[in-house]
Amino acid sequence: MVDDKEVITLEFQRQKAKELQEYFKQKKLEEANQGPFFGFIGKNEITNGRWAMFGFAVGMLTEYATGSDFVDQVKILLSNFGIVDLE
Numbered sequence: 001m002v003d004d005k006e007v008i009t010l011e012f013q014r015q016k017a018k019e020l021q022e023y024f025k026q027k028k029l030e031e032a033n034q035g036p037f038f039g040f041i042g043k044n045e046i047t048n049g050r051w052a053m054f055g056f057a058v059g060m061l062t063e064y065a066t067g068s069d070f071v072d073q074v075k076i077l078l079s080n081f082g083i084v085d086l087e
Contacts, residue, residue, distance in 0.1 A: 059070055078084040
């Protein structure tokens with residue numbers, strides 16, 4: 001024998017799940033509207049730092065694979081694109 005006040009129905013759970021979805025959707029919109037998209041804010045600086053680390057790692061792996069340092073890699077790139085004639 002279970003009292004009706006203690007029973008959690010499926011419909012009650014669905015209603016609470018929808019309320020939580022709306023709450024977090026609103027919370028995400030509020031966070032997105034804080035501050036400028038460009039500029040020196042924490043989120044942008046973290047993203048910029050991650051891209052810089054990725055670029056550095058790619059450069060180091062390319063140097064290891066080809067034996068060309070960064071300056072030579074840039075020269076090869078510019079030569080292949082036809083921007084600079086190095087011959």
